[in-house]
Amino acid sequence: MQTPEPQQRDRSSTATDPGAGGPGGLAETPTPVEVRVHADPALIPSVRAVAADLAARADFDLDAVSDLRMAVDEACSALVPLAREGGQLRCGFAMADGRIDVICRVPVSDGATLRQDTFGWRVLTTLTDDAQVLDADPEWLGIHLRKQRLNP
């Protein structure tokens, strides 16, 4: 078993507040699990499958697993069309204290914004306990989702 470098360990302890981002900006937000795929709609099913798998392993009930799968699908579906040509969709997952935090982001051109007046965004906020747009980084645009496990 490998011991993480002190710096890495230090960073992973901040994973409970992943919205803050790391020294590398939103692009390099550290989380225990990260999936990186081309920002291509055809790869979103794989990302949402990872989300559902992590939720199931974290003992989320079946409805909550379904909710998270759908919320991650929605976040990715909203972000991928905004990604710069050839860019990556990155989704980080942090499991702690009976909840899962997800940070999905894509590299964007300056001035790209995420609309929050859509049906999709309403679905996303309905399915999660918290959903925030991460737009502090000019190069990357993201969404932070939080889902609590209902059963204690």
Next chain:
Amino acid sequence: MATDDDLTAEDPLGVDVQRSNGASVIRLAGEIDMLTTPALRAKVNEELQGKPSVLVLDMLSVEFLGSSGLALLVEALDESRNRDVALRLVANSRPVSRPLQATGLTDLFALYPSVEAALAG
């Protein structure tokens, strides 16, 4: 019987249409997401334009329903009312029932446990 020839087994969403006695049944199998919704929308609109008395969406084999799919269902419901078509959903499993329930849409739709029940009304 109208069956899609251009769909292969590798498609993430299978769409099969059957028409009989003024009713259309669209049988769906797989995942309804931003990738597959446009083709499904075209198919649903095509059936609605034929003005069947009943349009059944058989979703028993649907494994995922994303927000684009939910939006399509709501659009189809509006359009079915405009055209005087009875839109009925067949769904009894979590991948469909949970998204409808979680988004508060369940009560909008006529839900049936089987195609037979949906056709009988």
